[in-house]
Amino acid sequence: MHPQHQRHRHALSWRRKLIALATGTASLAALGLTAGLAPSAQAASGPTISAWITTPDRANLLTPGQTTTLGTGTSQSNTITVDPSQTYQSVDGFGASITDASATLLSALPSSQRDSVMASIFSPSSGIGMSMLRQPLGASDFVNGPFYTYDDMPAGQTDPTLAHFSIAHDQAQIIPLLKQAISLNPKLKVVVAPWGAPAWMKDSNSIVGGHILPQYYQAYATYLFKSVQAYEAAGVPVYAMSVENEPQNRIPLGYPATNVPVAAETAIINSLGPQLQAGGLGNVKIMAFDHNWAEHPNDTAAAVKLGEAPELNYASDILNSSAAPYIAGAAFHCYYGDAGAQTAIHNQFPNKDVWFTECSGSHDAGQPLSQYFADTLNWQANNVTIPAMQNWSKSVLLWNLALDSNGSPHNEGCGTCTGTIAIDGTNVTYNAEYYLTGHLSKFVQPGAVHIGSNNAGDLHNVAFKNPDGTIALVVNNIGGGTQSFGISAGGQSANYAVPAHALATFTWTPGGGGGGDTVAPSAPSNLTASGTTASSTTLSWGASTDNVGVTGYQVFRGSAQVGTVSGTSYTDTGLNSSTSYDYTVKATDAAGNVSAASNKATVTTTAGNNGGPIDSSKWYTVKNTNSGKCVDDADGSTGNGAAVQQWACQPGNANQQWQFQTTDSGYYKVIGRKSATAAWDVSGGPGAGNGSKIQLWAYGAGNNQQWKAVAGSNGTYTFTPRSNNSECLDVTDVSTSDGARLQQWTCTGGPAQNFTLTAQQ
Helix, strand or coil: CCCCHHHHHHHHHHHHCCCCCCCCCCCCCCCCCCCCCCHHHHHCCCCEEEEEEECCCCCCCCEECCCEECEECCCCCCEEEEEEEEEEEECCEEEEECCHHHHHHHHHCCHHHHHHHHHHHHCCCCCCCCCEEEEEECCCCCCCCCCCCCCCCCCCCCCCCCCCCCCHHHHHCHHHHHHHHHHHCCCCEEEEEECCCCHHHECCCCCECCCECHHHHHHHHHHHHHHHHHHHHCCCCCCEEECCCCCCCCCCCCCCECCCCHHHHHHHHHHHHHHHHHCCCCCCEEEEEEEECCCCHHHHHHHHHHCCCCCCCHHHHHHCCCCHHHCCEEEEECCCCCCHHHHHHHHHCCCCEEEEEECCEECCCCCCHHHHHHHHHHHHHHHHHHHHHHCCEEEEEEEECEECCCCCCCCCCCCCEECCEEEECCEEEECHHHHHHHHHHCCCCCCCEEEECCCECCEEEEEEECCCCCEEEEEEECCCCCEEEEEEECCEEEEEEECCCCEEEEEECCCCCCCCCCCCCCCCEEEEEECCCCCCEEEEEECCCCCCCEEEEEEEECCEEEEEECCCEEEECCCCCCCEEEEEEEEEECCCCECCCCCCEEEECCCCCCCCCCCCCCCEEEEECCCCCEEEEHHHCCCCCEEEEEECCCCCCHHHCEEEEECCCCEEEEEECCEEEEEEEECCCCCCCCCCEEEEEECCCCHHHCEEEEECCCCEEEEEECCCCCEEEEEHHHCCCCCCEEEEEECCCCHHHCEEEEECC
C-alpha cells in the first residue's frame, strides 16, 4: 500500500475542508446544461458540443447534458478559449491500482457481477474506459493478510541469486483481474512499483522500513527486472516502473516501505537499466522519485532523526545523476505540495516526462457517503486531476480501485482511505473517484495531447485533442455559485452555466465532425549528432510545424523506432562500440498524422566495449573512471604477491595490459601481459573481507582469482570476485594518486569501483 496515507490523512482532510460543500439539488435544466445561445447562434452549422456532468450532491453522475452547436454565442465575461495550436504533453492514461485488497473484494463477487463491475470500469464503450493501472510489486498496506515480497526467506537466510523468486501470490487473483482489464481495454497501460524490498536485502531485516544494503543493490535491480519479466510472461505487459514507491518514507507506520536515498536509487537504476535493455525489455520506462510534490515535514523530521540528509530536491537530483540516461522522467503524489512542482521539473528537464501516480480519497470516522463523496469530488478536481494535467503530467492515477465502505481490507497504514468503488459483500457503490476518473478516461484517449485553454474565473479546466481529432474540455467550477461562461474555439463560441463545485466534460469534433485533421506536420530539419561515446549518442533537430500542432517526434535507428519524445533532442543508449548507425526522425500530431522523415544522420560510436561481451583474445587497458589512471602491475613484476595498483596510463606499457580469459558462468581470470601465469588475486583467499588488497598470484582456479565483469552505463564495468559477490574491485580511499592499491570493498556503485576497457593492438 501507500506508505504515507496514514500520516497524511488528517492534512488531507484539513485541506479538503477548505472547500465549501455543495448541498443543493437541481434538474439538468436548472443546472445550466441547456445552451445559452442566441437563436442565430443555434441556427449556425458549427460543431455539435456534447456535455456530461457530475455534481457533489450525486444528483448527476456523469449524466449527459443537452447538446448544442458552436456558433456565434453572445459574449461572456468568463470565456474559456480552446487553442489546439498550443500543444503540451501527450496522454498515457487515467486509472487506479488493483491492490491485493482490491483483488480480494473483486474476486469474491459472483462471476457475472464481477464481469459487469469490471466492464463498468475498463470498457471504453459500456464503462469509463480506465486506461492505466499502477500495480504494487509485492505487498502494500492494502493486503488481505500478511506482508509479502516475491523472494521472502526465513530469518537469517539470504537469496542473492534470487533462486526462490516467484510471483505466485499475484497469479491467484491480481493477474487474472489485470488480464481481464486488458481484454476489456486493449489500450490499457500497466505501471509497477515496489513498496518493500525483501527483508534479507535490508539493514532492518524487515519488509517494513530500513535501507537496502549496498551489496544488494544489484540483486534488488535484478529482483525488479525479474518482476517485470514474470508479469510479461504471465500476459501482463509492463509499460513503466519505478524503483520504489515513496523513497523518502523513512520511518513508515508499520507497513512495507524502503528508505532509498538518491545515491541508492542512482546505483539501482544504473544496474536495472542495462538489465532491461539486455533482457529485451528496454521499452519499459523507468520513472524516478515517485513521491510527493514537496517533501512532507514528517519525512524531513525522520531524516533529522536518522542523521540523514533530507534531500529536498530529490526529483531534480536523480534526474541530474549518472542514471539519467535510463530514466524516462519523474512521478509525483499528492500528499504534500502542489502540482506546480511538475512544471518546475519539466522546465528543468524538458526532455523528460512527468507522471502523476497516486492520490487517495479519505473520510473521517462516521462520515456519510453524501459528505465524503462531495468532499473528495471537490478537493481532487480542484487540487489533483485538473492541476496535474495542467502541469505536464501524462497521467492521473488514484489509489485503491476497490475497498469496502470501512476502508478495508488493510494491514496497518491508512484506515480511512476510500476506493474508486466500495464493495460490501455484493453491494457495489461508485465513489467520487470513479466519476473523477471517468470525466477524463471516458473522453480523453491514450495518445491525446494537452492543448491550450485558459482558466476563466472560478472555472478551472484542461483541454485535449484526441488522436481521432475530437476535442475534450474538462471544466471544474471551484466557486460557491453557478457560473455562466463561454466556450470559444476556432472563431466560434457557445454559452453554458455550471453549478457550484460541479465537474463537466464537453466534447466536439472541429469542423462539424467532418473527419478531423488530415494534414501531416512538416519533416524535422537539420538532424545532427553530438557527444557520441562507445555506447551512446545525442541527436538534435529543428522543430516541425503543423496546421494544428506537433505533439511529438519518433526517433528511428535504421528502420526500428527507438524512442518518442516531445522535445527536439534524444539520447540513444545501449549502442555497440566502433559501429555505424543511421538515424532519422519523424514528427506526429494529435490526429495521428506522421511527417516525412528528416535527413539521415550517420553516427559511428567510439572504440570501447560498451559493457558487452569481453573478447578473451584481446588485451585491454583498465582505467578507473574517478582517477583516470590505469590498473597497473607494480614495477612489471612477474612474481607471486606483486601489487596491483593504479598509475598514469602509458600507451603501449605492458604493465597496464590485461587479458580476460573465460572460466565459466560469466567469470574471468585476469592475467597480465608480463606474465601469462599470474592472475588478479584477492589476498587472504576466498574468505577475505573489506580492504583485502589485490595482487598477482599463480592461477590456481580459486574463487578469489575469478572475476565477473558487470556492465554499467557508457561502457563502464564493475568487477566482482567469485569468492564474494557483495564486494567489488575498488581503488583504496577513492584515491587519484599514482601507486594507490586496488582492493576489494563492499559494492557501492561509486566512481572508485567503475572502470572502462580499451582494446589494445
